[in-house]
Structure formats: C-alpha cells, structure tokens
Amino acid sequence: MEVVQRYIYSDTELDRTEGEAIEALKARSQQPIPDPDKWLDEELERNILLTSLDAILDWARRSSLWPAICFPACCAFELIAANASRFDLSRFGMEILRASPRQADLMITAGTLTWKMAPQVKRIYDQMAEPKWVIAMGACGISGGIFRSSYNVVPGYNHIIPVDVYVPGCPPRPEALIHGIRMLQNKIAKEHIAIKLSPL
Amino acid sequence: MTVSLSTWDVANQIKEQFPDAVSEINDQAILVKSESLFEVAQYLKNRPELDFDYLNYISAVDYFDYFELVYQLTSINHNHSLILKTRCYGRDNPTLPSLVSLWRGADFQEREIYDLMGIRFDGHPNMKRIFLWDGFQGHPLRKDYL
Structure with a gap:
C-alpha cells in the first residue's frame, strides 16, 4: 500500500518552528508573573475627581463579563455546569461564551495546560482586548495540580499570563467558580480606569 | 465474541513458513524475533485462513x-484475534521494522x-514526534527518564 505523504503529513519546517516557539516560551516563563493586585492597597492615592466616572465604567465592565473559550481539560465540565440552567451564570451578566477572543474580557482557564498548548493560550490572551481579566480555575490552573512535576505541564497559568483570581478545587464546584467570579467583580469595582493597563 | 486463537497453532503455522522467526510461545502471545517481524506480520495478514486485517494497538513496555x-491483531472476517510480541535490545538507538505499509493504523501509534x-521504526514514512514538540529532550515514558 502506497502512502500518500503529500496530503497527510505536515511539513517538518512547521514542526521545527513550533518547537522553537514552545522552547522560547518555556525559557522565558520559568518565573511566575506577579498577580496584578498591587493597586488594591493604593486606595488613598486615587484621584478623587474621577470616582464617579470610575464607578460607572467599573459597573459596566463587571456587569457584562464575557468569557473567552479556553477550556483545555476537565474543569470545563464544571464551567459548563455553571453556565447551564441550574447554576445559571447569566445572572451575573455573562451568559455568552465568546468563541472570538476579541469579544471577550474574561479568560477562565479551566484545565491542565501543557507546554505544547501554552503558545495558543498565550495567543488567545494576547488577542483579547483591554481591559481583560483571568480566573485560574482548579488546581491545575493554579499550580499544575497533580501533574505539576510532569515533563510537559505548565506549573500554573501565572507562568504565561497574569492571573487575577484563583479558584481552588479539583475541579471546583460551580458555586466555587461563581464565588470566584463575584470576587473578580468586587475587584473590578475597585478599579481605577487609569490603573488597569496591560501588565506585560 | 472475538475468539482468541490458540497461539500454539498459529505459531506452528508461522514456523512452517519461517523456521527461525518464533523465539517464545506461551498461552497469551507469540514472541517473534525483531528481524522477522515484518515478514511474520505480512504472513499473518495475507494468509486467508488467518486474515488479520485489523491492528488493534501497538504498545511498548520498558523492561x-x-x-x-505488543501488537494485537484482529480479523474482522473470521472474528478472531492474536497477540504478537517482539523485543528490541539496546537503549541508544533501538530500531524495529515499521508496519505502516501493512496496517495504516500503525502510523500514529x-x-x-x-x-x-x-x-525508531524503519520504513515509517513520517518518523517524528507526535505529542511532544520538535526539540524536546529525551523520551519521557522510559523507565530511566529523569
């Protein structure tokens, strides 16, 4: 039986480029990115004139969080459960999961991330428009979980993207995820429009 | 229910054709020498009474x-199956013949x-990594990895 290589097999050049991209990302992601929460302590330094504008903008932002689709593993099922009728995430203004990162402002990282997948997740994050937030969902999202010492698992999403809220659990119950989202909404409520700039 | 063929009967048939190919037989499997793996597999596939037209899986064990x-073969027509094993010595550059030209399912496995x-599999049309990326150091399922 003759094997038709032309249609089935990808170019080795593509493999090499992908491998180089992964190695480069791995090399520069050895240290976790600090959580973007220093400004939470800077309450007194804020400009008083902008508070009502802040209040309106933060209210708008926190009331319509649209998550991007980034569900590499099993935590996705708890996220789906949280979206479905029993737990009903749409109560918090986030009933739409956006397939396009351009329309999303929240990334819920539901699942184990491997280094091979990491460039894609980083790319989705980079494509999301500011302002954007990240919830690390589950043990794998926080620290790599039980797979932490594996040869190709990213030990926590905060090695490649800055994480705002951590929701522990393996997997977290939908209630825990909703609590995490409420925490994020409280965080957004305190935000100053001039502070939330790209942390990278 | 798929019948598991008697390894002794099949081994006798193989021995008729390839006297030196089989190195060990037990109730579960036939162990063939790696040099004659391809010929034996070809024989098992093409002989009408056996007609192993489906390769269930290939598995590798580090001893x-x-x-x-471990190769598990099944005949869809006759509804019987067989387990074929082979051994591969040396840790630096172990090599075996590829069975992609017999069963396409062997490709990704x-x-x-x-x-x-x-x-490594000799004769494989695209012998490169599939899960890990190009440039990954080592082979992580080996017992002496890390």
Missing part, C-alpha cells in the same frame, strides 16, 4: 534490558512509541 512491543519510548 530495562529490552523494550517489548509508531510515532507515539517513538515520541515517548524512543524506538
């Missing part, structure tokens, strides 16, 4: 002294074995 590869166990 430190050698790697053992042989690539996976190469990726995680480091066994």
